[in-house]
Amino acid sequence: AQRVTQPEKLLSVFKGAPVELKCNYSYSGSPELFWYVQYSRQRLQLLLRHISRESIKGFTADLNKGETSFHLKKPFAQEEDSAMYYCALPPQAGAQKLVFGQGTRLTINP
Amino acid sequence: DTGVSQDPRHKITKRGQNVTFRCDPISEHNRLYWYRQTLGQGPEFLTYFQNEAQLEKSRLLSDRFSAERPKGSFSTLEIQRTEQGDSAMYLCASSPPRWREVSGEQFFGPGTRLTVL
Numbered sequence: 001a002q003r004v005t006q007p008e009k010l011l012s013v014f015k016g017a018p019v020e021l022k023c024n025y026s027y028s029g030s031p032e033l034f035w036y037v038q039y040s041r042q043r044l045q046l047l048l049r050h051i052s053r054e055s056i057k058g059f060t061a062d063l064n065k066g067e068t069s070f071h072l073k074k075p076f077a078q079e080e081d082s083a084m085y086y087c088a089l090p091p092q093a094g095a096q097k098l099v100f101g102q103g104t105r106l107t108i109n110p
Numbered sequence: 111d112t113g114v115s116q117d118p119r120h121k122i123t124k125r126g127q128n129v130t131f132r133c134d135p136i137s138e139h140n141r142l143y144w145y146r147q148t149l150g151q152g153p154e155f156l157t158y159f160q161n162e163a164q165l166e167k168s169r170l171l172s173d174r175f176s177a178e179r180p181k182g183s184f185s186t187l188e189i190q191r192t193e194q195g196d197s198a199m200y201l202c203a204s205s206p207p208r209w210r211e212v213s214g215e216q217f218f219g220p221g222t223r224l225t226v227l
Binding site for chain 2: 096
């Protein structure tokens with residue numbers, strides 16, 4: 001079965017420090033990966049997807065097929081980055097649903 | 111607010127009672143999803159509609175669960191004979207038709223938090 005693993009439930013860093021949220025997946029073929037974010041008292045929303053190769057709010061994520069990883073990175077954390085972050089993928093090409101990791105709560109300390 | 115809306119936002123019920131939740135997707139989104147999220151976990155897929163057709167159901171969706179989308183617009187999720195293990199956040203999401211899709215994004219509602227006593 002396709003799986004998404006986020007090994008860290010909690011991650012705490014200081015403002016201005018680099019951030020890396022880990023995501024590993026199991027998937028046959030070329031996956032389509034997403035990072036979703038949920039800020040306090042807000043709904044779950046898309047942060048970025050690997051196909052777009054964009055930088056959103058300073059975050060980037062590179063798909064590493066060799067390591068089956070899609071880690072989310074930001075060079076300088078800001079307090080407003082504190083949130084729950086979920087890595088997700090469709091379990092197979094063309095699937096409508098998403099399989100989510102368990103999430104990582106990121107806290108940025110002042 | 112033109113986003114996905116869900117009603118109610120919170121529901122407390124006693125074990126054995128039936129509950130029904132409603133989801134109104136973004137206008138013109140023909141795809142609609144239900145997920146369940148328990149404490150400390152990511153959302154887990156329950157079911158998927160394309161227009162009014164329910165095209166996929168998870169094994170998580172036991173016989174006590176039923177979902178409908180009768181006119182291809184709003185959807186309801188009913189849980190019969192609730193159990194304490196049904197306590198969770200129930201999330202609804204929608205997305206546009208594939209031909210209009212830009213990012214593959216699913217747009218989530220605020221969720222309905224169910225507590226079964």
